[in-house]
Amino acid sequence: MFGTMDIGVDLGTANVLVYIKGKGIVLREPSVVAIDRDSNRILAIGEEARRMLGRTPGNIIATRPMREGVIADYDTTESMLRHFIQKVAGKNFFFKPRIMVCIPSGVTTVEKRAVLEAAMQAGASKTYLIEEPLAAALGAGLEIAEPCGAMVVDIGGGTTDVAVLSLGGIVVSESLRIGGDKFDEALIRHVKKEYNILIGERTAEEIKVAIATAYPNGRNETLEIRGRDLVSGLPKTLRVNSAETRDALAEPVALIVECVKSVLEKTPPELAADIVDRGIVMTGGGSLIHGLDKLINQETGIPTYLAEDPLSCVALGTGKALDSLESLQDTLTTLKKGNLTE
Numbered sequence: 001m002f003g004t005m006d007i008g009v010d011l012g013t014a015n016v017l018v019y020i021k022g023k024g025i026v027l028r029e030p031s032v033v034a035i036d037r038d039s040n041r042i043l044a045i046g047e048e049a050r051r052m053l054g055r056t057p058g059n060i061i062a063t064r065p066m067r068e069g070v071i072a073d074y075d076t077t078e079s080m081l082r083h084f085i086q087k088v089a090g091k092n093f094f095f096k097p098r099i100m101v102c103i104p105s106g107v108t109t110v111e112k113r114a115v116l117e118a119a120m121q122a123g124a125s126k127t128y129l130i131e132e133p134l135a136a137a138l139g140a141g142l143e144i145a146e147p148c149g150a151m152v153v154d155i156g157g158g159t160t161d162v163a164v165l166s167l168g169g170i171v172v173s174e175s176l177r178i179g180g181d182k183f184d185e186a187l188i189r190h191v192k193k194e195y196n197i198l199i200g201e202r203t204a205e206e207i208k209v210a211i212a213t214a215y216p217n218g219r220n221e222t223l224e225i226r227g228r229d230l231v232s233g234l235p236k237t238l239r240v241n242s243a244e245t246r247d248a249l250a251e252p253v254a255l256i257v258e259c260v261k262s263v264l265e266k267t268p269p270e271l272a273a274d275i276v277d278r279g280i281v282m283t284g285g286g287s288l289i290h291g292l293d294k295l296i297n298q299e300t301g302i303p304t305y306l307a308e309d310p311l312s313c314v315a316l317g318t319g320k321a322l323d324s325l326e327s328l329q330d331t332l333t334t335l336k337k338g339n340l341t342e
C-alpha cells in the first residue's frame with residue numbers, strides 16, 4: 001500500500017539490526033546500554049555504549065540488557081528498542097509502520113508482551129514477533145514453505161537455536177543458552193588458568209575472530225594480546241595460538257554439536273532424508289567461528305554450509321516475513337486487545 005513502512009528488527013542479545021522494506025538493513029548496532037547508576041538515566045545506546053564496556057567509572061554501567069538470551073532488564077531493553085526504531089523511522093513518522101521483531105528464543109510470555117508493547121509505543125501500527133529459527137531460515141534463503149525438511153543452526157551471541165522446518169513452521173527445535181559469549185568466556189578462563197593473566201571480553205572476542213578454531217588442526221595462527229598479570233597486578237603481553245583455543249572451546253562447541261545431533265534424532269525420517277539431501281545451514285555470528293561447519297559435517301555426516309551473510313540472516317528474515325504475512329500468520333505472535341496470540 002502506498003506510504004506504508006514495514007520494519008524488521010533483529011533484537012539480538014549481541015546486536016540489534018533494523019531492516020526497512022525497500023532499503024535493506026539500515027542499522028546495525030551492539031545491544032549495549034550505558035546507564036548512570038545514581039540517576040538511573042540512560043547515557044548512551046548502541047555503538048557509543050559498547051565503547052564504554054569495561055571502561056566505565058563507578059557510577060556508570062555499560063550493560064547488555066539481554067545477555068544469555070533472557071531479557072535480564074526489560075525496562076532497558078524497551079528503551080533500547082524504542083531508541084533504535086525511532087532512530088531509523090524518526091519520532092513522528094507520518095505513516096505508522098508495521099514492525100516484525102525477532103527475539104531470542106526462550107523468552108517468557110511476559111517478556112514477549114514487553115517487547116510487543118515497546119514496539120507499539122515506538123509508534124507501530126501493528127507488531128509481530130517471529131521465532132528466531134524461522135527468521136534465520138527465511139533470511140538464509142531456505143525454502144521453508146514446501147513440504148520438505150530444512151535444518152538451520154543459528155548461533156548468536158547468547159543462544160543457539162537448532163530447528164527443522166517444513167511447511168512454513170518449526171517441526172522440531174532445541175535451544176541452548178550457548179553462543180558467541182560462551183566462547184569468549186571459555187577463552188578468558190583458558191588464559192587465566194594457563195597464564196595467570198586476566199583478559200577482558202573484547203580481547204577474548206578478538207582472539208575468537210582472529211585465530212580461534214573449533215576443528216582439530218583447522219587453523220594455525222598466533223595473536224599477541226594484553227591483559228593483567230594476576231600475580232604482579234601489572235599489564236602483560238602474551239602470544240596465544242589456534243591449537244590452544246580449540247581446547248579452550250571444546251566444551252561449548254561439543255554442546256552445540258550434541259544439540260544438532262539430538263534434533264536430528266527427533267526428526268521424522270522423511271524430513272531427515274530431505275536434510276541429508278539439502279544439508280544443514282548455519283546462521284548467526286557465532287557460526288563464523290572457524291571450523292565449526294566442518295566439525296558438524298564430520299560429526300553428523302551431513303553437508304553443512306554457512307549462510308551467505310550469517311550476521312544479517314535474522315534481520316533479512318524479518319523483512320521476508322513481512323512480505324509473507326498471510327502464509328505465516330499462524331506462526332507469529334501479536335497483541336490482540338492486550339492479549340498475546342500465539
Ligand SMILES: Nc1ncnc2c1ncn2[C@@H]1O[C@H](COP(=O)(O)OP(=O)(O)OP(=O)(O)O)[C@@H](O)[C@H]1O
Binds near residue numbers: 158160209314
Ligand atoms: N568472525 C567471527 N568469528 C567468530 N565469532 C564471531 C565472528 N563475528 C561475530 N562473531 C560473534 O557472533 C556473535 C554475535 O552474533 P549475532 O549478531 O548473530 O548474535 P545475536 O543475534 O545478537 O544473538 P542471539 O541470537 O543470541 O540473540 C558474537 O558473540 C560475536 O563475537
